[in-house]
Amino acid sequence: GAGVSQSPSNKVTEKGKDVELRCDPISGHTALYWYRQSLGQGLEFLIYFQGNSAPDKSGLPSDRFSAERTGGSVSTLTIQRTQQEDSAVYLCASTEDSFQETQYFGPGTRLLVL
Amino acid sequence: SQQGEEDPQALSIQEGENATMNCSYKTSINNLQWYRQNSGRGLVHLILIRSNEREKHSGRLRVTLDTSKKSSSLLITASRAADTASYFCATETGANNLFFGTGTRLTVIP
Numbered sequence: 001g002a003g004v005s006q007s008p009s010n011k012v013t014e015k016g017k018d019v020e021l022r023c024d025p026i027s028g029h030t031a032l033y034w035y036r037q038s039l040g041q042g043l044e045f046l047i048y049f050q051g052n053s054a055p056d057k058s059g060l061p062s063d064r065f066s067a068e069r070t071g072g073s074v075s076t077l078t079i080q081r082t083q084q085e086d087s088a089v090y091l092c093a094s095t096e097d098s099f100q101e102t103q104y105f106g107p108g109t110r111l112l113v114l
Numbered sequence: 115s116q117q118g119e120e121d122p123q124a125l126s127i128q129e130g131e132n133a134t135m136n137c138s139y140k141t142s143i144n145n146l147q148w149y150r151q152n153s154g155r156g157l158v159h160l161i162l163i164r165s166n167e168r169e170k171h172s173g174r175l176r177v178t179l180d181t182s183k184k185s186s187s188l189l190i191t192a193s194r195a196a197d198t199a200s201y202f203c204a205t206e207t208g209a210n211n212l213f214f215g216t217g218t219r220l221t222v223i224p
Contacts, residue, residue, distance in 0.1 A: 045158075105214060
């Protein structure tokens with residue numbers, strides 16, 4: 001079946017611009033995670049959605065970062081006033097529910113801030 | 115698709131024992147990373163070993179990498195109940211592509 005999809009696959013933007021990254025989780029998965037990975041680094045957790053519960057935003061690095069999940073499905077990660085240090089791969093993952101260990105990751109969005 | 119495969123899928127040990135998890139992968143890599151995930155939580159990065167390294171230590175963790183066999187192992191010594199989690203290996207092949215294995219579910223019995 002269809003996996004987690006993300007768009008765009010690549011995004012180049014200028015410093016100071018806003019960007020929106022989209023994630024389509026696997027149908028029926030209630031838990032959705034956003035991570036980012038800078039070059040040569042491990043994944044950094046950003047935010048976690050589970051059903052209708054309030055999201056866990058503990059990983060968001062600054063108030064320039066926000067995310068929404070509409071209708072319990074598609075999620076959008078927004079970065080306002082992008083900085084060069086925001087350049088990274090942004091990965092989305094979903095799980096059937098919060099108790100499943102296996103996270104299914106999307107291919108990621110490669111963001112480059114010039 | 116996920117590149118790494120981990121073995122075993124599940125492991126149950128007594129507190130104080132050592133736990134060994136293995137990871138195999140398919141293509142050339144830049145580095146291999148191990149992550150841990152507690153139930154319902156995000157992944158936590160544990161250790162990164164580069165393709166030109168053979169062994170790395172961090173606290174009670176020991177990671178080995180054999181690029182000729184395309185395999186890695188994670189050893190947790192003197193396990194604790196708090197080590198109960200799922201452990202994932204992930205390989206970086208370049209251009210920020212990161213591929214995760216399916217994970218090993220470790221249960222440490224107090």
